[in-house]
Amino acid sequence: MRRLAALALCCSLPLAVAAPTTSGTPDFLICTLDTGFPPLSHPNGSGLAQRAVEQAIVGLPLQLKWTLAPRRRCVAEIQTGRVQAIFAIRNPRYSTVVAYPGGNTRPDARHAAAIVRVRVYRLKGSAAHWDGTRFALLGNRAVGVQSGFGYKDTLVALGVPVDDGAAELKQQFAKLASGRLALVLAIEGEADLLLQGELATRIEALPLPFVDDPLYLVVNQQFYATHREAIDTLWQRLTPRLR
Template sequence: MRRYLVAALLGLPIMAAAAPLEVRMCIFDHPFPPLTYPDGSGQAQDVLRRASRLQPVSIQNIVAPRFQCMEQLRTGQVDAMLAAFIEDRTSYSAFPMHDSQPDASRAVGELKFSVSRRRGGEVEWDGKLFHHLGRQPVGTQPGMLHVSLLRQLNVVIDDSANSPEQVFAMLAQRRVAAVVTQQGEGEQIIARLYRGEIEMLPTPLITTPIYLIVNKVFYQQHKPQIDAYWDAVRQVRAAKP
């Protein structure tokens, strides 16, 4: 208050604090533990709140199914969402980059995707290759990061499921030999519905950084603020014990 009074007496302009950048962010309508929850209690959501104290950004959470989030980001109905880097997504969204590559130091966290099988099954994953799988299909959801990896491994894929619950139902019904899901999400479903029937293998299929990605048009309109916010995310994560 004193510096404002002095400025007024001297006839100097009074600089108001910059208004926070308002960002409409789509959050999945089901838990994606440990990073996001519909109620906002996920680890990544906490990182974003803490980053907002360093760089003024006001996030409005909009809860929707995953595919709706992606479509709303593409069409500009929302400004941002949390997602892994997939090349196709760069046509409509901006990622924090460094030397033409996604900058993992500015990711909000990491997610693991793991393989599950029926208890006592023979399918194994050693971190590089499947064993005892042959041409039996692996179940998953379409458009997920790991689908391209499964294709590279020449795995037969059944991606007809619309939800992780449907993925596990395919496994329980013996329509597939194994499934790939986000690890935390899969652990919760197994504990809730398939305890003693389905088991998750110990080695993740893939571990990937998750980024706050931004609609390209919105990014071009607010590039300095968003770049600074991504930097704030890095500061927050680096400061965590």
């Protein structure tokens, strides 16, 4: 992944002001994927990263709220300030819009929400390959990623054809199973939940991971500027583990 959505930068950054609650505490609205991002987020709020944030925010002057949307909408709404935070990996395109723990130049991975492992999946018996640096033997077929994932940029930079036409991983695995894709990039934890039964007999993970990436709780820059102490404390309380 570079895993979460690449931000399309707008010409100017609208003012991001969180509405205060009746108690005067500002809302801290986090947008997560409406399809879920297991095991890190789930539409019912039970994801591991969601729980980590809920624990870390206790006692801080922020009113935690969640909203669900497709990935691209979450990205668009943190730009406009409609939401205050999303989960995202580091991406240079974010640098004018969001704040990362430790600063945008070199975010502090010690205070990410999680570490995610992205693996490369293929049909068993396929010759398509990833050697840790390059893809090979794709047979003029694309590598699949979910719609909006920042890892599309990485694949394009590697010179491989990309299919990001599906919002859910199960759809990309279906394309892989039908022979329409050579490989699929996926978060290991999410893929493990899907590779059950018949799919598990047909699809395998290649030995070398594509990348291990810190997944950060990134915050709209203008919200961060006005609530710096609370956000810094929240970030300091987060300690990632590999998911």
